[in-house]
Amino acid sequence: MRQILLACLIFFPLLFLACSEDILSSFGTVDTLITEKEALSQNFSRPTPVYGMRVAIRDDVDGDINNILDLLDKRAADFLECQFMMGAGIGSGDFKIPSGNTVFPLSMLRVFVVPFTFECEALDRDVCTGIFYPSSDLIIIAKESMNPCGILRAWKHEVGHRYGMAADHSNQNEFEPCIDPPDCGDDLIDLID
Numbered sequence: 001m002r003q004i005l006l007a008c009l010i011f012f013p014l015l016f017l018a019c020s021e022d023i024l025s026s027f028g029t030v031d032t033l034i035t036e037k038e039a040l041s042q043n044f045s046r047p048t049p050v051y052g053m054r055v056a057i058r059d060d061v062d063g064d065i066n067n068i069l070d071l072l073d074k075r076a077a078d079f080l081e082c083q084f085m086m087g088a089g090i091g092s093g094d095f096k097i098p099s100g101n102t103v104f105p106l107s108m109l110r111v112f113v114v115p116f117t118f119e120c121e122a123l124d125r126d127v128c129t130g131i132f133y134p135s136s137d138l139i140i141i142a143k144e145s146m147n148p149c150g151i152l153r154a155w156k157h158e159v160g161h162r163y164g165m166a167a168d169h170s171n172q173n174e175f176e177p178c179i180d181p182p183d184c185g186d187d188l189i190d191l192i193d
């Protein structure tokens, strides 16, 4: 037990350090502004295999496209199961969230995948790793903003916004830990809008 504790004490600060350093390098590769209008003009021709989310992947995103589509599905399913505990199938139909609002099936959601953190028109920041536009049911998501903290790291967070997390994050505590990104602590959550 003591060894485990010791390992945690050593490991987690290292993880934090690795991620913090990455903030600096990631700001070196911030992409130019992506507007909601520009994102909406994409061709959302790649449906995800499970939920049928409508995805557009920008040409300069590298890696296996099928892997990206699978991750979008899998992590959305993980989030839904974790958050509402009624199975991942709730993403396939209309779903009434606790506030009383109805969220439409994930097949209605458009997702624009871009390579890096980008300038954005968010309420309280101008650099985004991901952003959700409720009025157009659109998420813009960076594939690699925060390596080594995992790819698509803001994805669950943005899906959380679609399923009731307030734009000002006032109820974010109700969504933890289901929105936590993989492979990283929540120390960088400030960078996600």
Ligand SMILES: [Zn+2]
Pocket (backbone or CB within 6 Å): 157, 161, 167, 169, 192, 193
């Ligand atoms: Zn947010």
